[in-house]
Amino acid sequence: MTKLSATTVSALIEELIQLKLVEELGEKQTTGVGRRAISLQINKDGGYVIGLSFGNQYLRCAIMNLHGECIAEYRTEIEKGNDRIAGQIDEALSYCMQQASGVDSSLIKGIGVSTPGIIDSSGEIVLVSRYLQLNQFNVKAHIAASYPNIPVKLVNDSNAAAFAEFYSGAAKGISNIVYLTINEGIGSGIIIDSTIYAGFQGTAGEIGHIPVDPGGEQCTCGAVGCIETVLTSPYILKKSQAMALKREVPIPAAFGEVLERYNSGEEWLEPIFDKVQYVTTFMLASAGNFVSPEVMIIEGWMNGSPRFMSQVKEAIEAFPFPLPFRQERIIPASFGDKGSLYGAATLMLQQIFSASVLK
Known part of the structure; x- marks a missing residue:
């Protein structure tokens, strides 16, 4: 690959060994004749x-x-x-x-x-x-x-x-991905042809502040009804608490309780999560049409609800993309919040x- 001679390569490897960046593992077991090759690896403690x-x-x-x-x-x-x-x-x-x-x-x-x-x-x-x-x-x-x-x-x-997901995680070996994290806020990362795509002035992927709900909540950015005001945990908790008060059911104290009660099938939460599911589908479909990634990776609270993610995947599979989009292309992040x-x-x-x- 380098077009260098064996002698030159050996000299360079010796230099890397002296610098403690490479170490010898021992001779390879071979059936051929001649001097046995020596296996090498990066010295993990070389830096x-x-x-x-x-x-x-x-x-x-x-x-x-x-x-x-x-x-x-x-x-x-x-x-x-x-x-x-x-x-x-x-x-x-x-x-x-x-x-x-x-x-x-x-x-x-x-x-x-x-x-x-x-x-x-x-x-x-x-x-x-x-x-x-x-x-x-x-x-x-x-x-x-x-x-x-x-x-x-x-x-x-x-x-x-x-x-991280591209390098050694859920998308290892995949060249084109969209990554979405949805918790207290929304963020997205884009890998195109194995390279991070940051866009002009580094603002690619700021999908959370696209307005989707004209009569909705005011967002931290100052606009009204951004995607963030529908999908993030603080806003869902606030809406769930208001709905619980209206329906005269026990008011959830934290978002984890909201998700647990939704997962258990409490009917009064379904209108809230139906809207969340609709906007999630809209967001993923938009990303799918604009970038056409091989996979879309999700990190955040949604992975804690198999019921919710099943509905989202079914909706995405039914969405009229130019080419079919199998729900297997939506996968959870392997590193979680790390x-x-x-x-x-x-x-x-x-x-x-x-x-x-x-x-």
């Missing part, structure tokens, strides 16, 4: 990457070796605003480095950071994140103050989660191991 994830509920941090194995992990409830999150970043990185006591900072090959919101074209600044109240937050500069000379990669959280954390780290691993000359 490390750090993943940082800002979520709607938690800030997570993890250190992974070059095999993608997690050796230290940290989680805390996330705060809001530039200064508070900056402090949490420092705390998370410090904790993980202490937990991974055998890891020298010189072996950290990169730090991947995922966050909701809009990221600038340089991949350094969170221009705006409404939910986390971030504004012009230079993540790279902040991390570089404590960890100079370490590459920092900033990526949208949904794009990071989509990449997708953006693993995605941030594996993006750095990919950057380390990528060899564009071979593409």
Whole structure:
């Protein structure tokens, strides 16, 4: 593939062994004659990457070796605003480095950071994140103050989660995917031809703020009746509580209770979830028509209701796409709510191991 001679390859491998990036596993068992070949592998402790994830509920941090194995992990409830999150970043990185006591900072090959919101074209600044109240937050500069000379990669959280599923999760080996996360908010990531598609100014996939309900609730973005006001857990809980009061049934205290009672077949919740199902079908059908992904990956509360997902899949299969869309193409996320954390780290691993000359 490289057009290099065996002698040159051997010399380069020897250099990688000296750098402790590659290690020998021993001789291969062969039936042929001549010198036996020696098996090699990436030395998992030859370097490390750090993943940082800002979520709607938690800030997570993890250190992974070059095999993608997690050796230290940290989680805390996330705060809001530039200064508070900056402090949490420092705390998370410090904790993980202490937990991974055998890891020298010189072996950290990169730090991947995922966050909701809009990221600038340089991949350094969170221009705006409404939910986390971030504004012009230079993540790279902040991390570089404590960890100079370490590459920092900033990526949208949904794009990071989509990449994690593509790289080693539910969509491994699939080149075109749409990833949707639906919990307290809505996010989506798009992979086209094995590459994250961020769109102009990084705003591709902001599907949650498309108005679908003219007489609905006011959204956090200021508009009325956005998809987010129909599908996300806080809005569903609010509507369910109002409906319970009207129907004189026990008022649910949390969204988990709403979902449990819907799953058990309480009839009074069906009008609410019928609307949720209709808008979910609309959203998935729109994504299917615009992007035509091989699979659509769902992360969030919907995976906790086989009853609901069955209805959505049946509706999608019956939708008049130009070509049939089998319901098997809608699959749950394999990493759950840790997708953006693993995605941030594996993006750095990919950057380390990528060899564009071979593409």
